[in-house]
Amino acid sequence: MRSGRRRPNIVWISTHDINPDLGCYTGVWPGAEYAVTPHLDALASRGIRFDNAFAAAPICAPSRSAIITGCFPTAIGTMHMRSKAVLPPTVRLLPEIFRQAGYYCTNNWFTDFQIELPDIAFDDCSPTAHWRNRPDEETPFFAVFHGMATHESQLYLDDEAFSAATSHVSEADRHDPAAAPLPPYYPDEPAFRNAWARYSDLITEMDHWAGGIIAQLEADGLLDDTIVVFWSDHGKGMPRAKRWPNESGLREPLIVSWPGRFPAGVSATGLVHTMDLAPTMLRLAGLDVPAAMHGVPLFDSDDALIAEPNAYTYGGRDRQGEAEDRSRTVRDRRFRYIRNDFPDKPAMIHTEYPDHLATWAAYRRLASHETQQRARGERPSLMSPLQRSVVAQSKPAEELYDIVADPHETNNLAADPAYAADLIRLREALAGWIDRFGDLGMQPEAELEEAWRPGGVRRRTAQPNASVDNGVLTMCSETPGAILGWTTEEARGPAETASPLSEIGITQTDGRSWHPYDEPIAVDSPIWVKAWRVGYEPSPELLVTARATNEPSR
Incomplete structure (x- = not known):
């Protein structure tokens, strides 16, 4: 500070x-x-x-x-x-x-x-x-x-x-x-x-x-x-x-x-x-x-x-619910470049939740009606070529837009020779970003999940090593990336789920206030300690008292 x-x-x-x-x-x-x-x-x-x-x-x-x-x-x-x-x-x-x-x-x-x-x-x-x-x-x-x-x-x-x-x-x-x-x-x-x-x-x-x-x-x-x-x-x-x-x-x-x-x-x-x-x-x-x-x-x-x-700024589109796809994009002051790794998939790929929304349904309806026009030997006329591209069954492998001149990205310049240098520059910028930071989206998701949770089972964060000596608590964890915490509040019973919305990341809590540990702190009473690693089961907690052997509290 x-x-x-x-x-x-x-x-x-x-x-x-x-x-x-x-x-x-x-x-x-x-x-x-x-x-x-x-x-x-x-x-x-x-x-x-x-x-x-x-x-x-x-x-x-x-x-x-x-x-x-x-x-x-x-x-x-x-x-x-x-x-x-x-x-x-x-x-x-x-x-x-x-x-x-x-x-x-x-x-x-x-x-x-x-x-x-x-x-x-x-x-x-x-x-x-x-x-x-x-x-x-x-x-x-x-x-x-x-x-x-x-x-x-x-x-x-x-x-x-x-x-x-x-x-x-x-x-x-x-x-x-x-x-x-x-x-x-x-x-x-x-x-x-x-x-x-x-x-x-x-x-x-x-x-x-x-x-x-x-x-x-x-x-x-x-x-x-x-x-x-x-x-x-x-x-x-x-x-x-x-x-x-x-x-x-x-x-x-x-x-x-x-x-x-x-x-x-x-x-x-x-x-x-x-x-x-x-x-x-x-x-x-x-x-x-x-x-x-x-x-x-x-x-x-x-x-x-x-x-x-x-x-540059960078971004990506990957699996969205059940819709599997992958695109990467880079933006400079003037241009946006998009690389679509699966051009044979539609951009408006079927996804159960949004497909029931009125705007998605309107696009689907118009596409269906244009098919009926074709069946009657008529030229499709209900959407413009740009609008039709939203519901097309494929997308370009590469897209390049001049955002300053074309803020709505209506004209794909990727095949325009006049912009070849910009296409190459942004293509290389995107590749350099991936080389620097990596891209786990290119790895099969099942492999990622197996690496995270072998056999579908979450690893457990190791019990902290903790002691109180001369009124000072010190603790560490053998689990890399662990977050250490302590409390003076006794457990109030089994952990309760804070919300049924587990899909959005709400986790369980036992109702106690846990304080983060970063460096030795002075304590004057028995203290419970615990460790968390994001994506792991929390460690068992320990009750630590001065000049006593650490014992699991439960």
């Missing part, structure tokens, strides 16, 4: 499934002027708006795994949607680092980081988690709030449920479907206009929620001492956005505010990954950035914005 400086508080406000469709991105992102987002617009006016921020994956859990670890999903094994990866032993979770540095860390409450989250990761991971529950006002906090208002599932509610879900959106702020700025890859159909208007109403509802969190900081007198970050996990929950490795699948809103430290109303145009947030927060807090993190800080050691933190 820099001498004489108090560590800042940090609040993350995250949402699901949106592009930079906020009013403050008008002129930066096509269609952003349609949005009604006064609170987030005000946040941007007080801080820094990142105009070229990108997710590492176009779907939630892989993208969020990158944000909490600072690592590319393809490098650490978290790239397949709906899996439980065993992270490499060098990879650390951001809240783990903050907790060891004395931060009070909360998560309210969604996780879905593609891993089984150890219950020691946060001080509180629950629907009531809040900085206001910290032990005292001097304790710095890292508080994460995840809103579900904009998740794709909300687009398709029945009218009564949608009205309830957007209860804070006034009639004056409702978005008119007739004015929806549909991109050219969407047919001008009611299903798409209604979905876009609803998408924007949900963003306005989310803006109200985000404004409430910021108002709480202000009411507590903490706004000037707190770094506030707003981000989304990936693109909008409609076809050719979420689940696609295109601009609309990966381009994100990212706003960072720290009054008095950061200038107000700044537009940052450098390329950034949302994955860069982990090392950025550590640097701003004066903490060391682990060498194993792939992301880079967006500010220098004097809190000054780094103009060009990345020459």
Whole structure:
């Protein structure tokens, strides 16, 4: 920590499934002027708006795994949607680092980081988690709030449920479907206009929620001492956005505010990954950035914005539910290059959940009706060639788009000789990224799972070696990558599941507060110790007393 400086508080406000469709991105992102987002617009006016921020994956859990670890999903094994990866032993979770540095860390409450989250990761991971529950006002906090208002599932509610879900959106702020700025890859159909208007109403509802969190900081007198970050996990929950490795699948809103430290109303145009947030927060807090993190800080050691933190940003699409596919993409200031490893598979590959959503169903219906036109000897006329490409049964092996001239990626330049040099340069940049970090997505998933859980059985974290000598607790673990913890609270009974939603990474808890261990600490009573390794069974806990042999407590 820099001498004489108090560590800042940090609040993350995250949402699901949106592009930079906020009013403050008008002129930066096509269609952003349609949005009604006064609170987030005000946040941007007080801080820094990142105009070229990108997710590492176009779907939630892989993208969020990158944000909490600072690592590319393809490098650490978290790239397949709906899996439980065993992270490499060098990879650390951001809240783990903050907790060891004395931060009070909360998560309210969604996780879905593609891993089984150890219950020691946060001080509180629950629907009531809040900085206001910290032990005292001097304790710095890292508080994460995840809103579900904009998740794709909300687009398709029945009218009564949608009205309830957007209860804070006034009639004056409702978005008119007739004015929806549909991109050219969407047919001008009611299903798409209604979905876009609803998408924007949900963003306005989310803006109200985000404004409430910021108002709480202000009411507590903490706004000037707190770094506030707003981000989304990936693109909008409609076809050719979420689940696609295109601009609309990966381009994100990212706003960072720290009054008095950061200038107000700044537009940052450098390329950034949302994955860069982990090392950025550590640097701003004066903490060391682990060498194993792939992301880079967006500010220098004097809190000054780094103009060009990345020459390129990278991303990938892998298995999504039962839909197996693989694409890799790289973006520079002007171009996006996409390599599709299975061009014989459709981009809009059948996936049980989204195929029942109205926009997906509309595409399928139009494709079917065009087939019927052909059967009658008619020329298909219900979709444009661009729209037809969304539901085509194959895709190009390579795609190259000039994002500056063609923000909706309508014209694939990969075969254009005029852009051959750019194609080669980006193809080589992508290969260099894979050579540097590796790509576990190229390995059969069954092999990965066998390496993680031999015979389908989770390994167990070794019991910690711990002792108390002269009132000082020391402990270590034989398991590489283990997280060590201690508590003075006795067990209250069998562990209970915190939530039935095990698919999104909620793990079991015994109701006790476990404190992270990083270095010897003074203790004055019997103490229980335990170790966790992400993807392993937790160790048995030990009851440790002064000058006594360690005995398993159960």
